[in-house]
Amino acid sequence: MNSPSAHPNNYPYRNEPTWSKSEKVIARRAFDAALGRELHEVTQKAKQMANEIQQSSDLWDLEHYLTQRRKEIDRKYDYRYSRLTDVFGRLLYESRLKEQELRGLDDDKLKSIRSIAKFLAEEAA
């Protein structure tokens, strides 16, 4: 029979890599570390903006800053395994993650992540 296999390459979805148990541990740690650093950055900036409020427009600038950053963070930190190489590619491009934090992921994943980081850098150039 020539009917295509439901799992032609053992992946549950086409082109979606599987994540081993040890890779999941690495991924979760790297993801949480980057998110923690970004939240720390927003916190420091918010404290600074709050301290420097002089007039009502500064107050609403702070609100606007927080709203924008919350939306951006919600969009960016998407911990679905189907999205994770894209997420890490972006975090690498934004220097929110060091490549060494991803050490232990398989080579194909690291290649994809680097490709995405490179693509984003070229797009922004």
Place this chain on the structure above:
Amino acid sequence: MNSPSAHPNNYPYRNEPTWSKSEKVIARRAFDAALGRELHEVTQKAKQMANEIQQSSDLWDLEHYLTQRRKEIDRKYDYRYSRLTDVFGRLLYESRLKEQELRGLDDDKLKSIRSIAKFLAEEAA
């Protein structure tokens, strides 16, 4: 001819009081003073909340607080002469304005303002 006058009682709209030049000066000063105090209060609270941020939920609590207060202030401080007795009534009820700051407005306006403040107090009781 019995057709109704366009201005039956010299008011541009039914039941809408006119504001003399001197009343407008008093109204503007009282309005700006109350708004300034409320913005100062929000600023102090925002600075305090920012200083006390420990975790990301505190950050988004600050954003939420600012959004709510901005909307509330936008809704409350409506400087249209057709709305101003209601606005002052609410500010009086909220103790954001002292009655003496309205001294110089005519008695009918002061009565309306007091009535609204009393109504709101009874509603909240």
